[in-house]
Amino acid sequence: xxxxTVLGNxxxxxxxxxxxxxxxxxxxxLSNLSFVDICFTSTTIPxxxxxxxxxxxxxxxxxxxxxxxxxxxxxxxxxxxxxxxAYDRYVAICHPLHYMTIxxxxxxxxxxxxxxxxxxxxxLLHSLMALRLSFCTDLEIxxxxxxxxxxxxxxxxxxxxxxxxxxxxxxxxAGGPLAGILYSYSKIVASVHAISSARGKYxxxxxxxxxxxxxxxxxxxxxxxxxSSAVTQNLRSTATASVMYTVVTPMLNPxxxxxxxxxxxxxxxxxxxxxxISPL
Numbered sequence: 001x002x003x004x005t006v007l008g009n010x011x012x013x014x015x016x017x018x019x020x021x022x023x024x025x026x027x028x029x030l031s032n033l034s035f036v037d038i039c040f041t042s043t044t045i046p047x048x049x050x051x052x053x054x055x056x057x058x059x060x061x062x063x064x065x066x067x068x069x070x071x072x073x074x075x076x077x078x079x080x081x082x083x084x085x086a087y088d089r090y091v092a093i094c095h096p097l098h099y100m101t102i103x104x105x106x107x108x109x110x111x112x113x114x115x116x117x118x119x120x121x122x123x124l125l126h127s128l129m130a131l132r133l134s135f136c137t138d139l140e141i142x143x144x145x146x147x148x149x150x151x152x153x154x155x156x157x158x159x160x161x162x163x164x165x166x167x168x169x170x171x172x173x174a175g176g177p178l179a180g181i182l183y184s185y186s187k188i189v190a191s192v193h194a195i196s197s198a199r200g201k202y203x204x205x206x207x208x209x210x211x212x213x214x215x216x217x218x219x220x221x222x223x224x225x226x227x228s229s230a231v232t233q234n235l236r237s238t239a240t241a242s243v244m245y246t247v248v249t250p251m252l253n254p255x256x257x258x259x260x261x262x263x264x265x266x267x268x269x270x271x272x273x274x275x276x277i278s279p280l
Contacts, residue, residue, distance in 0.1 A: 001247055001248070001251050002041060002045045002046070002247070004251050005037065005038070005041050005045075005247070005250050005251040005254075006038055006041070006042075008251065008253075008254030008255065008258075009034035009035070009037050009038045009250070009253070009254050010034075010038065011254065011258075011268070012030065012031065012034040012254050012257060012258070012264070013031045013034050013035060014271065015264060015267045015268055015271055016028070016030060016031040016267075017031070018267070018271055018274075019267040019270065019271070021263065021266075021267065022263060022264075025088050025103040025108050026085070026088055026089075026092070027263075028108055028112075029081060029084055029085045029088060029108070029111075029112070030085070030257060032081055032112055033078070033081045033082070033085070033253070034253070034254065036074055036077050036078055036081060037078070037250035037253055038250075039070070039074050040071075040074035040075065040078060040246070040250055041246065041247060041250050041251075043067060043070040043071050043074060043145075044071065044144070044145040045246070045247060047059065047063075047067065047145065048144050048145065051144075059146065061135075063146075064141075064146040064151065065127055065130060065131065065146075067145055067146040068123075068126065068130060068146045068147075068148050069123045069124070069126070069127040070123070071123075071145065071146070071147070071148065072119075072122060072123035072126045072127070072148055073120060073122075073123035074119075075222075076118070076119040076122050076123070076173050076174075077115055077116065077119040078218065079173060079174055079177040079178070080114075080115035080118065080119060080173075080177055081112075081115055082177065082181060082211075082215050082218065083176075083177035083178075083181050083184075084111045084112070084115060085211050086180060086181040086184040086185065086208075086215070087111075087180065087184055088103060089184065089188060089207065089208040089211060090184035090185075090187055090188055091103055092207065093188050093191050093192065093204050093207065093208070094187050094188065118173070119173075122169055125165065126148055126165065126166070126169070129161065129162050129165055130148070130151060130152065130162070133152065133155040133156075133157050133159065133162065134155065134156050134157045135154065135155055135156060136156050139154055140154075141154055142239065143238075143239045144239055144242075144243075145246075148166070149166060152166070174222075178219065181215055185208075185212070188205075188208060191204070192205050210256050210257045210261055213256050214249075214253050214256055214257070217249050217252060217256075218245065218249050221241075221244040221245040221249055222245045224241065224244070
């Protein structure tokens with residue numbers, strides 16, 4: 001599954017770079033999302049595979065804090081990029097005549113840079129907050145990676161301030177992008193509803209079907225894990241459910257975009273024809 005995730009997302013990046021027809025804002029954001037998905041899975045899965053192979057579940061203190069930093073960075077970055085892609089679809093469907101003027105190269109670059117900056121600031125804050133905590137010498141984290149919330153709750157010192165920061169960050173950095181996505185799609189639905197022909201409605205909505213599928217998959221699995229962990233105290237079940245958004249969702253994203261997108265499928269066909277080895 002990890003190899004499929006890496007290869008699938010690398011293929012999406014390669015296709016969007018190699019095909020000039022895909023040098024548009026939508027595919028620029030898609031290639032960034034694919035890169036983040038590779039980094040997101042690479043933060044946790046390689047270490048887990050090493051643990052399985054060596055039969056050792058140990059991780060150093062520095063390694064745990066580093067894993068926390070990069071996990072927080074890429075999970076929040078996923079949120080922001082999905083929100084940015086929703087805004088891109090909103091402009092494309094609701095303001096098609098001004099699309100290229102609004103979604104110019106400068107704005108696209110600034111949106112991605114702002115997403116990186118906010119995500120990095122958040123992960124740095126969580127890491128520094130974790131460094132102020134004191135831990136017991138024999139510590140066991142009931143998870144397959146250093147999940148920030150689980151690590152904080154394993155501390156021997158007071159964690160009130162850490163919990164407060166986690167909840168505030170969750171509301172702002174998860175709720176904010178989700179609210180932006182819902183607002184964008186409410187406007188998209190209203191614009192599509194105003195189109196008179198059924199064919200026109202289908203064509204307009206089909207351009208955001210892949211993105212809507214990815215958003216639904218990401219948020220449903222993410223919310224499912226954290227809502228279930230709030231209801232039940234079965235930590236092993238929570239860790240198992242976390243595999244859905246840390247492994248399964250990034251693996252499925254390239255398939256969703258390639259199977260439901262004619263432009264990607266055409267570009268893949270051209271790419272495979274270019275790299276095909278002719279017989280001697």
